[in-house]
Amino acid sequence: MTEDQVLALISTALAAAKSEIMSEVTRSNQGLAASLSKEIKKLHTPQPAVEEDEATNSSGEGKLTLKALQQQIADLTTQLEAKDKKAFEAEKTSAIASLIAASGTQQKSTLQKLFALQYGDSIKKEGDSWFFEKDGTAQTLDAVFKSYLESEEGSIFLPPSTVDGSGSKETKAVVPPTTQASGDSISNALVPLSQLVMSGQL
Structure with a gap:
């Protein structure tokens, strides 16, 4: 109308x-x-x-004409959606940062960027809980993060172990064997010495 x-x-x-x-x-x-x-x-x-x-x-x-008013409403809706998306991204970044901060990992800033790049698009929120959903399968964000640290890529952010070092097997210091002169070797060394004494050279 x-x-x-x-x-x-x-x-x-x-x-x-x-x-x-x-x-x-x-x-x-x-x-x-x-x-x-x-x-x-x-x-x-x-x-x-x-x-x-x-x-x-x-x-x-x-x-304003009716068409202009409709355009204003559309623009306002777009702005609200962008604002909601920005707020969600900020919350998601904070959730990942908190998880990494409590993990005891190294190079946290780099870890956060890589983890968010690989998993960020599939991270969702329901109520106060964050989870990862892909191909119809859902996991808690904490479980996905732990799984990532166990991967070859994620393990480089783990601190060196006091037992195994940076992932290598435990090695013990090689102690050179202590050589002790036997009685025979001492006797053999004393024979030339006694001969020199008897000959007056000493």
Whole structure:
């Protein structure tokens, strides 16, 4: 229904209402008739302004047309959706950061970027709980993060183990064997020495 049709319908309704009211007024006292007449005039007062606005709109100025109003509503809806998305992304980033902060991992900033890049698009929120959903399967965010740290890529962010080092097997320091001279070797060393003493060379 166009604006002209709406205005015509309103004018018809007002005219019918006026006619009915005036019929009732004629059966009441003159004071009430005068009062109602004034009220009816007030109802009709905005009418010239509406007609004037229609004339102004026809020249491209004045109040917004219906199409422009619809565009405004669409723009506002888009802005609200963008605002909601931005707020969700901020919450998601905070949830991942909190998880990483409590994990005891290294290079947390890099870890957060890689984890968000790989899993971020599939991270959802329901109530106060965050979870990862892909191919119809859902896991808690904590479970997915732990699984990532167990992967080859994620394990590089784990601190070196005090037992195994950075993932290598435990190695023990090699202690060279202590050589102790046997009694025979000592005796053999003393024989040439005694010969030198007897010959007067010492």
